[in-house]
Amino acid sequence: MQSATPAAPPIAPLPAPVRPDPVRDRWAAPMRLAIAEAALAPATGDVPVGALVLGPGGEVIGRGHNEREAVGDPTAHAEVVAIRQAAEQVGEWRLSGCTLVVTLEPCTMCAGAIVLSRIDRVVYGALDEKAGAAGSLFDVMRDRRLNHRPEVIWGVLADECGEQLREFFDTHR
Ligand SMILES: [Zn+2]
DSSP, X not given: OOOOOOOOOOOOOOOOXXXXXXXXXXXXXXXXXXXXXXXXXXXXXXOOOEEEEEOTXXXXXXXXXXXXXXXXXXXXXXXXXXXXXXXXXXTSSOOTTOEXXXXXXXXXXXHHHHHHHTOOEXXXXXXXXXXXXXXXXXXXGGOTTSSOOOEEEOOTTHHHHHHHHHHHXXXXX
16 A cells, blocks of 8 residues: 655755854853843843953853943943952952953953953953944954953854843843
């Protein structure tokens, strides 16, 4: 007995191949923590940006989210909050050997604070084409005229970081 051959299911468009990116992939886990930190900001009407400072061994020694509205402080960007906490934890202002992970490209102030803290590496997610000082509008941290220049790794989970911001602006502005 011959049964009718069932019609083949339509072929769904295949997802784009995921290419391994060893430089960025190794920072995905801490970036997820920074995204979780950023998610705390909207409770006070603050733009969701989150940052972590990792010690030389990869341990979290500082974390912060944007809290400008919460504390009424124009300098209370996620990076500055995290850097202050890390310096307190370490017991001095020099954060040599540390890595700062942040969901959005740092602004000029934060790029300046990063250089001054001697942080050795900056990992960020979304580009900030309007105010970014780590490659977009300025490139403060890699300016050859400066003595201390951290390594910069950009675009880690950039889509997720950008989406978190877009969602905030869609609902709050
Ligand atoms: Zn900033």
